[in-house]
Amino acid sequence: MSLEWMTRWREGRIGFHLNDVHPALERYWPQLEVPPETKVLVPLCGKSLDMRWLAQHGYPVLGIELVPEAIEQFLAQRQGEVSRYRQAGFDISRQSSIELWCGDFFHLHIQQAAEIGAFYDRASLIALPPAGRQRYAFHLAQLVPPGAKGLLISLTHEKSSAGPPFSVPAQEIQEVFSPNFRLTHLEDSASDAMGRAESVWALERRGPRD
Numbered sequence: 001m002s003l004e005w006m007t008r009w010r011e012g013r014i015g016f017h018l019n020d021v022h023p024a025l026e027r028y029w030p031q032l033e034v035p036p037e038t039k040v041l042v043p044l045c046g047k048s049l050d051m052r053w054l055a056q057h058g059y060p061v062l063g064i065e066l067v068p069e070a071i072e073q074f075l076a077q078r079q080g081e082v083s084r085y086r087q088a089g090f091d092i093s094r095q096s097s098i099e100l101w102c103g104d105f106f107h108l109h110i111q112q113a114a115e116i117g118a119f120y121d122r123a124s125l126i127a128l129p130p131a132g133r134q135r136y137a138f139h140l141a142q143l144v145p146p147g148a149k150g151l152l153i154s155l156t157h158e159k160s161s162a163g164p165p166f167s168v169p170a171q172e173i174q175e176v177f178s179p180n181f182r183l184t185h186l187e188d189s190a191s192d193a194m195g196r197a198e199s200v201w202a203l204e205r206r207g208p209r210d
């Protein structure tokens with residue numbers, strides 16, 4: 001799967017990328033009441049402008065992305081000094097309050113995630129095959145502390161077995177996350193001309209006794 005993502009980025013087949021901030025981030029993030037200065041984990045971040053929105057609203061960002069081209073394209077969107085260093089097997093680029101970790105999300109360990117207090121996920125689940133989605137939800141739960149809040153934006157489409165993007169129905173989202181997270185369904189968008197509809201969820205990491 002990683003070769004496929006490398007090829008997609010090299011060939012510019014990145015139809016998932018939005019040239020604007022996702023409206024659901026603007027609409028729902030304030031409702032989560034995440035305290036400013038909380039570091040937000042953005043798994044499978046691509047070159048999403050949503051990370052700039054979070055940083056502009058006072059949230060330091062840790063984005064993690066497999067493909068170096070995606071990170072370079074993100075950094076090139078803005079002028080601004082970039083510092084680069086290597087830590088725990090990841091090449092890290094930092095531009096203002098946004099750190100981009102280049103590597104496999106599943107290799108990020110709790111020790112490196114110590115400062116994370118919230119998360120934002122758009123289109124991670126749909127990038128992963130079914131077994132990967134289960135593993136993703138479990139891994140995310142290992143990285144964020146009890147009480148951590150996050151927004152999740154996913155997608156369904158009519159060719160349900162094909163992907164990426166994979167179609168991820170609400171029932172599956174509940175199944176994979178509910179062992180470790182409280183979920184609130186916020187919104188379903190109307191289907192577009194290609195039969196694609198987004199769903200938006202608020203998540204909160206459960207504590208040991210929840």
Ligand SMILES: C[S@@+](CC[C@H](N)C(=O)[O-])C[C@H]1O[C@@H](n2cnc3c(N)ncnc32)[C@H](O)[C@@H]1O
Pocket residue numbers: 005006016017018043044045046047048064065066067070103104105106121122123124126127
């Ligand atoms: C569907 S795109 C979503 C990107 C971004 N969240 C957005 O909203 O534009 C999925 C991204 O995850 C990256 N990716 C896939 N598997 C990954 C992994 N195991 N670890 C880190 N990044 C991964 C891909 O290269 C791709 O940029």
